[in-house]
Amino acid sequence: MKSKKLALTLVISAMCLLTACGSNPDTNTTDKTATNNGTTTNETTGKDTINDGSTVLGTDYENGTYRGSYVDGDVNQISIEFVLKDQKFESIKYRALSYKGENYLDEAATGVVKAIREQYQQAADALIGKTISDINILYKPADVVKDVDTVTGATLRTGKLISALWDGLNRHPYKLP
Structure with missing residues (x-):
């Protein structure tokens, strides 16, 4: 019984040491250049970071046509x-x-119904010409869609569009150029 407890303690200690002592070269670099879209690009890794510190995964996506979906409750x-x-x-x-x-x-x-369709199209159109790292602008639909609160109330859910976009990116191109 004591040997099992000792072994478990050693495993947990080793995991803690590996987690705490491991270094990530992406986070230890200091050579960064600010960009104009609210992100910072690390010159060493080429990864974009949003002001809140989260990494933008879109720096390596191929040119092409993508398809994505938002499905809820099998619908x-x-x-x-x-x-x-x-x-x-x-x-x-x-x-x-x-x-x-x-x-x-x-x-x-x-x-x-027509107003909601138009608002979803406005949300999609807000990304045209913008980069993948700009997808987050859709989290505030009132900033990119006209009359979002007066016409549809809570019906416009741009989080669904965001999810569909990331689904498409995660699936990789449906068709290359």
């Missing part, structure tokens, strides 16, 4: 297709956009 609520060139969004189009059985892409839609 595909958002499917998008976007073109990336030199880490910038050239186009973003919705392939599916629905919620609770309502198809927001229906061209015959009117009223709130």
